[in-house]
Amino acid sequence: MPEQKDTCEKEKCPFWKLIASEGKPCPMYVSVTFTPNKGGQPYNVQDCAPIRTILMIQDLYNRMIGIQQSQEKLRNEAVWVQVVAEVLGKNSGVDLSAFVEERIRLQNIETIKQITKGDNNT
Numbered sequence: 001m002p003e004q005k006d007t008c009e010k011e012k013c014p015f016w017k018l019i020a021s022e023g024k025p026c027p028m029y030v031s032v033t034f035t036p037n038k039g040g041q042p043y044n045v046q047d048c049a050p051i052r053t054i055l056m057i058q059d060l061y062n063r064m065i066g067i068q069q070s071q072e073k074l075r076n077e078a079v080w081v082q083v084v085a086e087v088l089g090k091n092s093g094v095d096l097s098a099f100v101e102e103r104i105r106l107q108n109i110e111t112i113k114q115i116t117k118g119d120n121n122t
Helices: 014-021 049-092 096-121
Strands: 029-034 043-048
């Protein structure tokens, strides 16, 4: 993991200059120490809480967009598979809904067998 860049720029921050001139600590300043997972030298990151929060929100937003795109792609593929299955079922004379119901019934029977088999072992 690369080291994170500091977001606190004391030289450019008018809020920091105003507070520091009075000798008070900046309420927005956060100092965090990270230790890499695979060992290595710990490092310190100096953050301005509002700036870091905005960066984290942007990162989460980008991830959510990726998840949404992935979910839409899977939905579209599932619809395509359903359409193809219905066309194949109609062309071959197979009642697809009856086939699905029978498959569910067989799975339920198998589940019941496994449950009763577990009860007999105890």
